[in-house]
Amino acid sequence: MAKTTAHGDNYINFEKGLWSWLTTVDHKRIGLMYFIMVMFFFFVGGVMALLLRLELFAPNAAPNVGQILANGDIYNQVMTYHGAIMVFMVIVPGIPAILGNFFLPLHIGAKDVAFPKINLLSWYCFMAGAILAIATFFTTKIDTGWTFYTPYSIRTGTATAMMVLAAFIMGMSSILTGLNFIVTVHKLRAPGMTMHRMPLFVWSLYATAILQMLATPVLGITLLLLAVERFLGIGIFDPKLGGDPVLFQHFFWFYSHPAVYIMVIPAMGIISELITTFSKKVIFGYTAIAYSSLGIAAVSFFVWGHHMFVSGQSGTAGIVFSFLTMLVGVPTAIKMFNWVATFYKGSVEFRSPMLYALGFMFLFAIGGVTGIMLAVLPIDVHFHDTYFVVAHFHYVMVGGTLMALMGGYYYWFPKMFGKMYSEAGARISFVFIFIGFNVTFFPQFVLGAMGMPRRYFDYIPAYETLNKISTVGSWLILIGFLVGLYTIVQGLLKGEKAPMNPWGSKTLEWQTSSPPPHDNFSVEPVVTAGPYEYR
C-alpha cells in the first residue's frame, strides 16, 4: 500500500474559527460536528433512561422510593423522548454520520465524499430536525412512544405533529447521507481499489446507504399521510374517519424494520475492522461477510410484519413473515461464525477497542438467539410487547450497535484527534458498561417471560425484585460512561501525540498522518492488495 507523507497542517487547524466549521465541506469536520451533537443527544436520552429505571425501582405503592415521577403522563413522555432521541438522533446517525462520514473517503483513498456540499446540507437537515424535536419538549410534549401508533397519536396533543415533522426532516438527512455514500463508493475509489478490496466497514456502509435511500422515503410518506389526516381531515388511519389504524403499523414498520438494519449493519462493519486489526489476521470469508450485508439489507424489506403478529393482520401473513424472518437470521449467523473463525491462529491483542468487539459478539449472540425466539409465531404471541422485547432490542441496539460505536471511537480516536487516550481508563469504562448492561437488561428477559408488559409506569409486586436489579445495573452503566467521558476528555487535553498507525492496521486511513491533512492524502494512494493482508 502506498505510504504518504504529510507535514504541518491537518484538517483541524486547516482553518480557524466557528464559522469555518459551520461552513465546512470537509467530510472529516462534518463527521466531527455530528459526533458532538450525537454525544449531546446521547447524554439527554441517557438521562431519560436513568429516570425511567429510577421510577421502576419499586411499584408505585412502595413507600418513599415507589413513585419518583409525578404521574403516568410524565413517565410516558420520558419514555417517548428516550426512545425517539435514542433511535432518531443517536443510533441511526451514530455510525454512518460520524464514523462513516469521517472514514469512508479515507478507507477508499478519496479526498472527500462525492457531494461535499450535500454532505453539509445533511448535517443542517439533521440539526433542524433535532432542534424541532427538542422544541416539542417546551410545548405540549409528546407521549406516543417512538412508534407514533395511530389512533393514539391522532388523539393526543398537537406536539405530535411537530415531532413527526422533525422525524421527517431528519429522514431527509439520512437519505442525503445514503446518496452521498453510494456515489462515493462507486465513483471515488483510489486507483487499484476494486470493490473487492474495500474494507468491510465500507461494504457495510454501502449496504446501509441502500437501505437509507430506499426505506427512509417510506417514513416520509407515512408521516406526510399522518399530517394530511390531522390537518385536512382525510381518513387514512383514523377509524372515525373511515381509516385503518393497522395500516399505519404496516407503513411504519416497512421503514422501521429496515431501519433496524440501518442501525446494526454498520456496527457489524466496525467489528470486522476491529477483529482483523487486533488479530493481525486476514478476515475469514471476506466475500461472505460483504455479501451477507447486502443479503440482510434485501431481505429486511420483507419482514416488517413480524412486528404485527397480534395486530389483527391475517394469520397467513403472520406465517409468511415468520418464515422470511428466519431467512434473515442466516446471514447474521454467518457473520458471527466468520468472526470467531478469524481468531483461529491469529495474534489477538486485548486493547480496549478489541474488548468492545468481544463485548459486541457476546451481547449480539444473545440478542440474536432471542431474536429467533421472537420470530417463532406462538412464542411471539406471548412475548410481544413485553419486557422480553425490550431486553431483546436493547441487546441488539445497545449491546450491538453502541458497543461497536464505542469500540470504533476508541479505535479511530488517535486518527481523528491525533492524540492517544488512557488505555486503563478505556478498559475500566468497558468493564462497567459491559457488566452494567447485562445486569440491567438480562433480568428484563425474565420479566418478559413472566408477562410484564412494556411501557409500564407501575407494575404488580411479583415483578419487583428483577426491576430493582435492573435499576441497579443502570447505575453501573452510568459509572462506565462517566469514566469513558473522563478518558476521552483527558485524552483530548493531555493525551500523547498519536503515531500514524498505532495499531499496525493495513487499511488506508492509517497510511496518512494523525490527524489527516485537509485533503486526506498528500499523494493519491495506489492500492495493490486487499484490506487485510497480514502475512
Added chain:
Amino acid sequence: MMWFNIAKAQSFMPTQGTEIAKQVDNLYGFLLVTSFIACVLVIGGMIYFVWKYRRKTPNDKTAYISHNTALEFLWSFIPLVIFLAVFGWGWYIYHQMRAMPKNALEINVLGKQWAWEVEYKNGYKAVNEIVVPIDQDVKILLTSSDVIHSFFVPSFRIKQDAVPGRYTALWFRADKLGDFHLFCTEYCGTSHSAMIGKVKVVSREEFDKYMEQGQEERNLPLGEKGKKLFAVKACASCHAVDSPARMVGPSLFQKFGHEEEMDDGTKIVFDENYIRESILEPNKHIVKGFPKGVMPTFQGQLNENELSALVEYIKNLK
C-alpha cells in the same frame, strides 16, 4: 428428556392455565436449550480462540486463511435447518391458536381507556373481570372504543390487539381454576399500566350461579344499579368516590349540592342537572384546574333509567 424439563423449570414462564400454554412452553424450552448450546459454541469458541491465540510477541506471524467453502456451507446450512424446524413447529401451534372452536362460549370484550368492558350474550355486563367455566372453549370477541389496546393473559399464552373500528378474536380453554392476570399490552396512554383485569376460572356450577346473580342485579334499587354502572363504565378509573383525591378527573366524593368553580371562572352548583350534563356533554363545563377533552361523552350509550341510576349514586357519595 431431563435437560428439556430443566429448561422448562428455569424459563420463568407463568402458571400454565391452558393446553396451548403447555405446547408453547415445550417449544420455548427447546428454543432455550438450543440457544444456550449455540451461545456456548459461539461465545465459548470465541473465548477459547482469543485466549489460545493471544498475542505473545509484537511480531507474531498469523496464518493466512481467507475462507473454507465446506465449513461456510455447513454453518449456513445447519442454522437454516434449525430455523426452519422451529418455524414449522411454531406454525403448528399458531394454527391451533388461530383456529376458532365451534360452539364456544362467546364473550364480547371492549377495550377503552383504561378498562375492559365485558358483556355476555345474555346481556350481563362486568368490568375488568371475566368469569369463565373450566374446560370450556371460550371465544373473546374484541374491539376498542378509542385507541388500540391489547388483551394479554400471560398464563394462557394468548394475546390479541383490540382495534377500534373492527373486531378481532381469540380463544382459550382454561384447565386450571383460579384468578389470572389480564394485562393491556398495547400502550394506550396515562393509565396504561393500571388497565389490569382478571380472568376468573370457576367450576361449571359456580359459573351458572354467577350468571343467575347477574340476572338478579338488573332488578336492583336505583342507587345500587348506579353503583354497578359506575364500575362497568369504568368511571372509577378517573374519578375518586371515597376521598377527595384528585385522579385524572375531579373527585365526586361529597360534592353534591356544593358550588364548583369552572375553568372560565363561573360557578356552578353540583346538582342533578350538572351531573347529567357532565355525563352527556363532558366538555361543556370543566372544573377549574382540569384539562378539557379528556372525558369521552356517554351520549347515546345510556338510557334515561341508567342516567337516573348514575345520578342517584353520585348524589349519595358521602
